[in-house]
Amino acid sequence: MKKVMVIIIVVLLVLLIYTIQRGTFLKYEYKYNVINEGGKTIPAKIYSRTVQSKISDKEERVYEILIFFDDNQDMKSYNPILVIPKYNMIGIVDGGKREFLFFGNTVFQKSEKSNKFTSLTNSLIFDDKPPIDKIVFKDNEIVFNSFEGLKKYGKNITLKL
Helix, strand or coil, rough: CHHHHHHHHHHHHHHHHHHHHEEEEEEEEECEEEEEEEECCCCCEEEEEEEEEECCCCCEEEEEEEEEEEEECCCCHHHEEEEEEHEEEEEEEEHHHHEEEECCCCCECCCCCHEEEEECCCCCCCCCCCCCCCCCEEEEEEEEEEEHHHHCCCCCCEECC
16 A cells, blocks of 8 residues: 555655756736726736747747736736737737646746647737737737727736836
8 A cells, every 4th residue: 555655745746846847937027017098907826938040041049028918807818918029010829828827926837738828919910800900019008909808998008018
């Protein structure tokens, strides 16, 4: 009986170590805020990460912001939203919210799959028009049109940096 328990514990520890090595913890961002055009706060948690990316045949560390909207906002297919300020890009993370584990304000990204994303502004990807067709990147804020469950907050959403 003791051998079986030891084997089970060793297997679980190996799986845990493997998972931790493949994933990463995201940094909770207190300084950011998501608001509508009237200044009302939209319920969301904002995290950041830095990923290694190949851009123009060069390896580069890229800072990214992830916006996790509350589940009651009907944003299941577009949650979390990924923002890359340096390259004026906004997208949806591959695998969505299920690729992350939540422990209060701590978020663990389970795999590198979540480092990939689909642009929310690319008209070639979406049948009619992309979810975000108006976006403005400024020094201290990013403003984009609302879509899906965010429409109940107004026409525009602002990520205040």
